[in-house]
Amino acid sequence: MDSDFGIPRELSDLQKHRALYEPEIPPCLQGTTVRVEFGDATTAADASGSHTISRSFPHTYGHPLAHFLRATAQVLAAQIITEHPPFRVGIVFCGRQSPGGHNVIWGLHSALKIHNPKSILLGFLGGTDGLFAQKTLEITDDILSTYKNQGGYDLLGRTKDQIRTTEQVTAALNTCRALKLDGLVIIGGVTSNMDAAQLAEIFAEAKCPTKVVGVPVTLNGDLKNQFVETNVGxxxxxxxxxxxxxxxxxxxxxxxxxxxxxxxxxxxxxxxxxxxxxxxxxxxxxxxxxxxxxxxxxxxxxxxxxxxxxxxxxxxxxxxxxxxxxxxxxxxxxxxxGYLEKVRNIVKPGCPQDVLKAALSSMASVTEVLSVMSAPSFNSQTLI
Structure with a gap:
């Protein structure tokens, strides 16, 4: 997709209205003091697969769960962190665009600056292609001003949806080392978070200090468990x-x-x-x-x-x-x-597979719509 790459935009009245919204921050993330308790070790949702998963992720499987606590929580074993060194964090859009992607960048930038104004957030331009090529944009308040609460991924853009091949993983590793990143945040759906998990394992094996974090941002609602109520968007x-x-x-x-x-x-x-x-x-x-x-x-x-x-x-x-x-x-x-005649001329033996697939999908949708609209019950609805 095309990207504005952080260029300020003219907003419509509706977009300006949306930009006024201030997301509510959970009590455990408010302020500059971090309170965290480490709990039980992570396990597989299906116990029968724990052995296979532990063999595939020997460096990251079984780490303790981290529980962030609000200021009023009384937990003796909690670690209290008040000093925050400056961090360098990279963030990249992966997968199909979904609402909330820009707000993840906004929230991360705000948190980094609140804890230490010298921290830096770098956005990779053009999705994973930008990650591999080390194309970055430093995120600032001015850049974020016209993207807060706005849909799309056009602040940074996106291209390929994967970090999977040896070349891609090596390129991501080299980028994180070259830019001296403390963290890499991958925004995306199921595939992107699978890649993030694999990348974290490879980074740990290679003793790369960059920590990989996957943020579940997808329109499908299929990234949830006992810890995640629903995904962003x-x-x-x-x-x-x-x-x-x-x-x-x-x-x-x-x-x-x-x-x-x-x-x-x-x-x-x-x-x-x-x-x-x-x-x-x-x-x-x-x-x-x-x-x-x-x-x-x-x-x-x-x-x-x-x-x-x-x-x-x-x-x-x-x-x-x-x-x-x-x-x-x-x-x-x-x-x-006229449109039907154009379809007949385009979709015929020898046409590309993508053209045939798009035509089948579109015609199936049109057929369903027309079937519903032709039903007697449809015509009886109130029209306004």
Whole structure:
């Protein structure tokens, strides 16, 4: 993906509103004094696999769990750390972008500076490619100013999703040694955190002082256990991003747009249906959504959250369906036929596998949408 690489951006009114939010810091992480208690040794979730895991991770498996304590906790065995030397930490985006990535950088930068103003946070530009090539950007308050609480990974960008081959691991090791990093933070999903675990083991074996930390940031909600309630970004995905993604897809595709989310394929939204022809960004539908974005997204879309219930007025309201119609019915029929003809010309024997895969996925989604919309129960819904 393209990256602004820390260039200050012009924010919309909605983005400025989001930027005002101050995330709540857990009591155990507040202040400059760190209180930590070391508990039992780490074990495998499945005891039958502990032997295999311990053989694969002999240097990192079985270390004690670290419990951070709030200031009022009375634990005799707790270690209290009040002096903090300056640290040099690198941070890199891996995997698919997800909400919360920029806030992880913001939070880490704030913590480093609070504990020691001389600490340095280096962001790797262009994901793991930047990590391998030692392309860095020093994170500052000015750089973060227009990225706080904003989605995407465009502050640093990302490219490849893995640190796995011998060449890649060697390049990451050389970078950490050359930059004299005390820590390397890898932001990503399941694959990225698997790579982080393997990298930590290799670094320990090579006696590299850099500590590797994986942060579970993914829209899938599949990185959780008894210690992690949910991964960064999943809550936002449930509430907002699936809806805004539809709108942005509409803007980028600039063609007929039909979107449907039901319990069959998105279990955290009951029903959201968008119907209409929006040929360009200036169309009535897009203009309506853009002009009323804050009210629409905040007040209306969340009115029927399905299994994930939210507090507040309207939490028990009925399903809302948004319908934006265009009067040029036959013109749209002809336009649709034109698109189908283009698909026939592009997707034929000999076309690339990626083209065939994309066509199958898109046509399957369109078929599902049309099947739902053709059902009698769909036409009986209230349109606004």
């Amino acid at each position: 999943f809550d936002t995905i449930c509430k907002v991003l699936i809806i805004s993604h539809m709108f942005w897809s509409l803007v980028m595709l600039r063609n007929d747009f039909y979107a449907y989310c039901g319990k069959t394929n998105v279990d955290y939204i009951d029903h959201l249906t968008i119907v209409g022809l929006m040929g360009d960004v200036g169309s009535i539908g897009c203009r309506l959504l853009r002009q009323n974005a804050m009210k629409f997204l905040i007040d209306d879309v969340y009115r029927n959250p399905g299994p994930l219930q939210f507090d507040g007025p309207g939490s028990d309201a009925k399903t809302v369906t948004l319908c934006v119609e265009d009067q040029d019915y036959m013109g749209r029929i002809k336009k649709l036929q």
